[in-house]
Amino acid sequence: MHLHLLQHSPHHGPGRISDWLTSMGHSHTVFHLYADEAPPSLADGDALILLDGPMDILDDARYPWLKRERKLIAKALDGNKPLLGIGMGARMIAAELGATVGRGTFAEVGWHEVTLAPESPFDLPERFTAFMWHRDVFALPDDALPLGGSLGSPVQGFAWDAGRALGLLCHFEVTHASVSELLANDEQPEGSEASPHAQPAESILADGRRFDRLAPLLDRLLSQWIRSAAA
Template identity: 85%
Template sequence: MHLHLLQHSPYHGPGRIADWLSSMGHSHTVFHLYDGETPPSLADGDALILLDGPMHVLDDAQHPWLKRERKLIARALDGNKPLLGIGLGARMMATELGATVGRGTFAEVGWHEVTLAPESPFDLPERFTAFMWHRDVFALPDEALPLGGSSGSPVQGFAWDAGRALGLLCHLEVTRAGVDALLAEGERPEGSEASPHAQPDEAILADDRRFDRLAPLLDRLLSQWMRSAPA
């Protein structure tokens, strides 16, 4: 399979996803929308991955390409190809599915525990720790099943259309190098300084083993998602 990855910021890259795709024999192309690259045609790829970004879903004035991307997402949801969104990508998917998207009560930054929802279709542990980097959140779209929630965000992800469309608020793809770059860039999610769910840099980077523990979780999730691809 050939996958298209849409990147919205130089600091929110594919992380481990690129290595996982290569290890599984899949090819991929990254489209740097923030740098003026045109979104791909759905016909040219077998699946679509929408990465995170610091902007709001409807921030068209500063980022006019968002409107084109939302149209692409709408066409993908109406089609039959697998679609995965992370962070901003998941919020854009939720918007196109009619769910409410907006500012959460608190920013979530750093490592936080996610509790799997009883009705979750995801093959993941009942509790696991994931990386968070957001203030904006989304409600569960109609006809979607939830991933689960954290203490700061009750909806951390969803599966729609039998898992073909998968949205994640949390991050399983990040690497130490990627988080180093994110922290060095310096622009944390809005409200981080006053949030009880936002950790300082030294706490985020205190244990590199947390990054390693994400790898099997990402593998399990991506494997499940890829099984939704048409034969």
């Protein structure tokens, strides 16, 4: 398969996803929308991965490429193209599916436990720890099944159309290097300083084994999604 990755910020990259795709024999192209690269044509790839970003998904005045990306997502959903969204990318998919997207009660930053929903179709442990970097959240889209929730965000992800479209609020793809870059170059989500669910930088980076434990979770998630995409 050939996958298109849409990147919205220089500091919210694909992380471990690129290496996973290559190791599994898939090719991919990264489109840097923040640098005014045009979004891809759906016909040129087999699936889309929409990465995270710090901007509001409707801030067309500052980011005019958002309108083109929304049209691309709508075409992919209508045209049976597989999609995976992470963070901002998940919010964009959720919005196109008619779900409410908006500001959460608290920012979630750092490492937080997710409890799998009883009806979740995701092949993941019943409890796992993932990386968080958000204030904006989304409701569960109609006809979607939930991933599960954390203390700060009850909807941490969803699967729609038998897993063809996946949305993740949490992050499995990050590495120690990618989070170090994020902390050094990007402001933490709004409200982080007062949130009970936000951790300081030194705590986030203190245990490198946390990043290692994300690798098998990413493998399970992407393998599940690729199987759905190829079905």
